[in-house]
Amino acid sequence: MVQTIQYNEEGLGIFKYPRYITENNNGDMVVSDTSGAVVVTDCAGKFRFAYTGYPQGTALDPLGVSTDALSNILVSDYYTRTIHVIDKDDQNKHCDAVIQMQHDVVDGTCSKKQIFAPALQNYFIVTNFKRCSHLSYGISDCLLINVGNKFIITSTSGETIHHIDGLRSDARSGSHSMNLSREELFFIEKDYNIVKLSKYKEKTKTTFIKYIQETDSAWRPWCLYCSQITDDVLVGMKKLDRIQGKVIRYNNLGEEIQEIQHNEIGSDIYNTPRYITENINGDVVVSDSTGAVVVTDREGRHRFSYKGHPPESKLASLGICTDTLSHILVCDELTHAVQMLDKDGHFLSNLLIKPSGIVSPSCLCYDVNADLLWVGSDVNYSVCLYKYISKQDLLTDENPEYEDKYEE
Structure with a gap:
């Protein structure tokens, strides 16, 4: 001894x-x-x-x-x-993360999939706002941040470039989105018109969908997302006289081409859509006020509703996005973390972001070109940047920080 x-x-x-x-x-x-x-x-x-x-x-x-x-x-x-x-x-x-070992049983055999959560790459704080309830990634490496009844456009280093007023001021919903291929910015105004800016730095705008109070008073647009696949605009709608929601798909000319509201037995699948996005397989992904992530396929058929992990727990879903691997990422107000699901609604991991400066995540956006995840908070008024780093990345020269630390 x-x-x-x-x-x-x-x-x-x-x-x-x-x-x-x-x-x-x-x-x-x-x-x-x-x-x-x-x-x-x-x-x-x-x-x-x-x-x-x-x-x-x-x-x-x-x-x-x-x-x-x-x-x-x-x-x-x-x-x-x-x-x-x-x-x-x-x-x-x-790693700023938890690694989840998920077991899939197929034909009596068990396979393991190791899920690596994003590792922190950079961090900055945009100081000229009181809340951050929605994020969109724009052209020329610009970030659009919803700050109440306006949104500001910043560089990815945090420098404010421009701001636009007149946004619908209801907190915690996705009120704007960018069509990157057409360089068009869509957002919901305070009078519930959906407007379009062909060049988002210009002050001229056109009305994409006009809200007519006399005939449209039962339904109001609550959130929207520009499809990067079809150029369609997906709009989450809220009914005023009851707890009921739906999603309407418009083509780029403003013509309604699809309505999503019910499941296969005719029951409502939404209460109030807060945030809406689209997965790369065409699924429409909605963060709903029911505390669920509601997913339908491209044809509008209800696929699943994710209500938290483990199944008996609860979810207070806020901002959502998807990544290049078809993962669904959602902010959970109860656990103060970002939960990662696969495209079929199976829980993969929690992305623990608190050590990086975010106290309670409220919104997300994803840059598919650089595999960057932006996370915003309306509690401590900050935006954090994360980069996906896989095990293979650690073995290449693209990540010099880890060079010579690992061997095949």
Whole structure:
């Protein structure tokens, strides 16, 4: 025997029942303990910290533990069925994420799919607004940020370029969208007209869909999205005299070509569509006030409604977007995280974004060309930028930060 480690500097026991034990590259001893913590001491046996889950106040039931070549600590959590990734100092800096191991049973065999959440690439704060309830990615690397009854156009470095007033001021809904191929900006005005700017920096505009109060008073446009596949405009509608919603598809001339409202048995599938987007397979994806992500196919048939993970939990869905892998990403006000689903509504992982500056995510947009995810908050008035980094990316020269750290 050369060493015994049992107490902290105050003489209190630091372990209850060590389950798994490993050693980090810096000499730290890392223990997965039944106390609900990962306990770390330095090579001299001095207590450094105990990781008890993220965010603080949540529970952790740690099982297997290991470390990697960058001295990150990985621990299996029985409660969330995820692998937590923290750095050697318990700061969650390396991945800003949870890695989810999802098991798919096909023909009696089990396959594993490892899902890597986005890692933080850059961060900036746009200071000249009081809330951020919706984001759109525009041309020339511009970002459109909904700030109440106006939206501002910034560069991707945070510099304000332009602002447009007269937006519908109802908070927490997607009131604008950009058709990138046509360089057209669509948004819902405070009088519920949907207008179009052919060049979004110009002040001239045309009415795309005119709201006539005398005949259209029962339904009002609440959110919209410009399809990057068909150039159609998808509009989420809200009924005023009852809790009821629908989605109307317009072609680029403003002609109604589709209405989505019911499932196959005639029941309503929406209450109030808050945010709307389109997946690359043509699915229409809606964040609804029911606390669900409602997905229909291109023909308008209801595919599924995702209501949180695990199934008995609840979801307070806000902003949504999809990525190049057909994943659906949705902001959840209850867990203060971005949840990632596959295109069929199966939960994949939580994207833990708090360490990066976002307290409560409210809106999202995705740049398909650069695999960048923008996350905005209407609580701490900030916008964060994330980049998808896969394991293969870490093995290439495209990510010099990790060069020579990994081997095939």
